[in-house]
């Protein structure tokens with residue numbers, strides 16, 4: 433055991449004892465969560481394992497501090513150390529992504545998108561409105577002025593990728609606030625190939641003339657050409673917002689460069705920090721200088737007080753992502769997705785877009801006679817953690833779905849390589865081949881119930897355990 437491993441082990445063992453002295457059940461659940469994560473094949477494409485340094489950074493007294501406002505301009509006294517933390521997080525982010533401006537405060541990806549939407553509205557709608565009204569100060573507006581401004585703000589258009597093509601619910605989906613705030617339209621993917629068709633996006637943009645064109649996804653297994661998206665945005669006078677929540681790690685690790693790197697092309701880029709980027713649970717916004725002043729108003733515009741302990745952990749994670757080892761990791765994430773996809777194809781399974789070139793594989797389980805819900809549940813019984821996901825024009829809708837989304841970031845962190853991912857494909861195919869769709873009480877086909885053939889779950893768990901033991905999670909961490 434290295435010195436650092438020994439330190440980490442004793443830090444966590446002691447921390448758990450302190451927690452147990454107040455509420456032992458929370459200490460026990462925390463221990464159990466580690467055991468569960470260590471013992472399952474985590475293929476959830478949006479999850480990862482942050483380093484002990486990142487995790488430990490979150491457990492401090494920075495949690496106790498209020499720091500609304502921005503660096504040097506806080507609504508509370510005594511924020512000098514938070515200023516250090518936020519400055520470092522933003523500096524690492526700017527350097528890592530080559531961004532003109534970085535905002536490290538958003539509490540999550542959804543919050544980062546809210547910041548982006550309102551910043552764009554502030555910059556493009558509120559600012560010009562105030563100028564036209566001949567007043568620069570919002571405090572001087574009359575009730576009638578407010579009515580008119582509110583109408584302007586509420587009358588804007590957003591064009592994003594549709595949910596069933598892989599877009600995110602915050603990109604204009606009706607149940608989300610983005611679908612209520614904006615007049616929204618969506619672009620999908622080609623029904624034959626499942627790929628984005630930029631000519632279709634362009635035609636939609638020309639017809640709809642959105643204020644905001646959103647690019648980015650959470651379940652599209654392919655790269656996006658952001659230079660082309662920017663061209664389209666420019667042609668219609670839209671602001672290009674890229675939500676790289678899912679693939680930020682591939683941008684940070686220089687797997688996505690040139691036209692595939694959103695940062696040089698978008699006006700505003702939003703992200704999470706806990707997915708492929710492998711940091712703490714949180715969000716971030718990158719922007720051009722032009723949009724920086726309005727993004728900077730994120731708190732208190734739409735955000736509550738910053739989570740300073742999490743911003744500190746973002747700084748640590750971003751420092752990690754600036755190391756050469758992170759580029760090796762990111763490349764392995766993409767290579768492993770290839771191995772997983774090839775593993776499925778060689779066993780006759782059907783993939784949306786027939787493959788991948790990022791970290792996501794979207795398995796169409798309809799050829800196994802199952803819904804996504806049934807497949808997800810049967811896989812979980814066998815210790816394989818995934819999530820069901822719609823496929824384009826999904827006949828089973830967004831709840832039952834026909835797909836299962838898989839991602840390589842987490843298991844790649846554990847050290848899984850080509851052979852393991854090929855084997856993962858084999859194990860998943862075995863589970864699905866041995867799962868029968870159930871029937872409803874009325875005797876019709878059920879979209880939820882299923883039967884997994886006897887003995888299969890144990891067999892798969894044994895085969896997984898062999899790989900998981902070979903690639904332990906937090907290898908040097910031993911709890912006393």
Ligand SMILES: *Cc1c(COP(=O)(O)O)cnc(C)c1O
Pocket residue numbers: 478539540541542543545600602648649650675676677678704714715
């Ligand atoms: C995950 C995700 C989000 C939301 O992130 P949260 O931290 O869960 O709020 C937003 N956009 C995209 C594209 C995502 O994949």
